[in-house]
Amino acid sequence: MADSPEDTIAAIATPPGFGGVGVVRISGPNTAALARAILGRLPAPRHATYAPFLGEQGETLDDGIALFFPGPRSYTGEDTLELQGHGGPVVLDLLLSRCLALGCRAARPGEFTERAFLNGRLDLAQAEAVADLIEAGSAQAARSARRALEGALSHEVNALLDALTGLRVSVEAALDFPDEDVDILREAQVQARLADLSGRIDRLIRGAAQGALLREGLRLVIAGRPNAGKSSLLNRLVRREAAIVTHIPGTTRDVLRETVSLDGLPLHLVDTAGLRESDDPVEQEGIRRAWAEIEAADAVLLVVDDALGEGEEEAAIRARLPGHLPVICVHNKIDLTGRVPGKQGGVLYLSAQDGQGVDSLREHLKAQAGFSGGEGLFLARRRHLDALTRTAGHVATARDALAVGAGPELVAEDLRLAQETLGEITGRFSSDDLLGRIFSTFCIGK
Ligand code: GDP
Ligand code: ZN
Incomplete structure (x- = not known):
């Protein structure tokens, strides 16, 4: 049976082995019903609630802290429940099996974060930063992943997308009102704005190149x-x-x-x-x-x-x-x-x-x-660098087209391509294939 976003998913979110605490995470439309079955009641939202975790016959499987986050104000944007019990593989398996018996599906790697992305809680670059933070191999990589998670890359990409949209509107307006005098004025303005965009994209490329080095x-x-x-x-x-x-x-x-x-x-x-x-x-x-x-x-x-x-x-x-x-x-x-x-x-x-x-x-x-180190770095991936480089290429083509007096249609088309390419970074334009590739490399339970 194919996975559905309507499934309620469950996973052990803590690493395998023995530990003081082990966490089972649940997310999806059935979460509240599941909480009632396992805890005997629905815990107050966002409150740590101590409770026994009950099995099918009402027996206690384990006891610990339950945390209920109603959607949309949760990590995934859906109702989610965290059960923090004792960190042993057998008790955690019992708890997970209980969730599966109650109709949950075992979550795929990264599926919680994928849902967060699909529900608009994070953009794609931020979702990637979650995985990068977990996998960070040095304190600097961890700090830089946090910066990416907080949106260091996404904010600038969104600002550039807005600027591109604004430009496209002006250029397309020129298509609708092909008045000669107005055209000449607009052309100089458009050329200046394109030059400014190129400079900003180049700066972002340099930052992302450092960030990609830091990661890779x-x-x-x-x-x-x-x-x-x-x-x-x-x-x-x-x-x-x-x-x-x-x-x-x-x-x-x-x-x-x-x-x-x-x-x-x-x-x-x-x-x-x-x-x-x-x-x-x-x-x-x-x-x-x-x-x-x-x-x-x-x-x-x-x-x-x-x-x-x-x-x-x-x-x-x-x-x-x-x-x-x-x-x-x-x-x-x-x-x-x-x-x-x-x-x-x-x-x-x-x-x-x-x-x-x-x-x-x-x-x-x-x-x-070519590593300069230092503060202010944000973690980036080759994927981001590649998208930025292609965006810069489309903007350069638009500038050339404008310079040789090509029609506004051509310029508008280059800008559209630039927008689409840039949007791949935050997932505004993304294929299922790309999403599958990104989220499959996550940990289970994240
Ligand atoms: P490999 O076969 O190239 O991996 O070489 P090893 O690192 O196993 O070293 C071979 C031998 O050279 C060992 O006995 C090392 O102790 C010795 N050796 C390696 N580097 C140095 C060095 O800088 N100075 C000295 N004096 N001996 C070294
Ligand atoms: Zn050797």
Whole structure:
């Protein structure tokens, strides 16, 4: 049976395992009836109500706090109920099973937030920020996700949408009143307003690019001959900054991968040490995936033993790497060669063992990523950046059309496209396919 927005959904909202408190969340039209069945009454709205949670025969399954939020002033915009019981997997399962027996459907990942979006409680960029806040891998990422959730991106996108709408109205008015003198005046005004819009979109693109970096980080491959010190360098980078645990949808963690935070910039390191030839099909598949990941990397860190310098082995590694990848050449073990740490002639000299020169590498990596850090950042996704870039393209086309004296119809059409593209960010124009892709990466119960 297909999911319906009329279904009342339920999920365990706390993470699996044991904890002090466990929460079952319920949302939908049947919530009040369900509350009466489980609690024996409907709790006062928005009040913490202590109650036993009753089973089918009136037996107590658990007891705890019930919170009832009548729609539309709830997270989802519908009637919702939160049951906070004891945080054990068995009691929570009993409680969830009771909800399902009462006619609830188990919620899909992100379905509560999806409903919040569909009911206009959040726009799409804010809904994404909810997931990003939960998955934040650093304090800075969390602060920036909060800023996006509060609307840092959405407000500016809405302001730009309003400006675009205003312009479209003026241009379309010119279509209806094609008076020559008025046209010339309007054209200069429209051109000025378009220039202003372009500037604002460019600023937003720069902000979103930083925000996307903060979310997605820099993908770095560590390559080099055996014993050059790849693992030592990885450990050195991991040790100073606390290793962070993120769950990035669709990727399984394995020994080859490590994520660290560089002043808030996530650094995804892939160690190529395991990329040897193999007859084992499972291992071959792992190697194939690792190479696929290298294809998607932003740069390669080539680790060279400074005492040996670059030789045939390094040449072979360079030949095997995809040509488009920038290579950052690092000479390691300068504690043995006595070289001065830091950057000289395109090479970074350092010692993974005693740490000298490693700070220069960190700075270099941040610069390589174009990461400026700092406050005021809002978390953004590639999707937003892509939509903004396409919007800028449509506005540029409109400006060109106007400059060469093309008819207002053409300008109006470019503005319409710009509006539609920009609206993808907040979900004003969005396909079911896009929504499915976004919400399926959420946690269950969110
Ligand atoms: P990998 O095979 O490239 O991963 O290299 P490892 O990180 O396993 O290091 C190989 C050997 O070099 C180990 O014995 C390390 O202790 C040593 N080593 C790594 N980095 C340094 C360094 O900066 N200085 C010195 N003296 N030894 C290092
Ligand atoms: Zn190693």
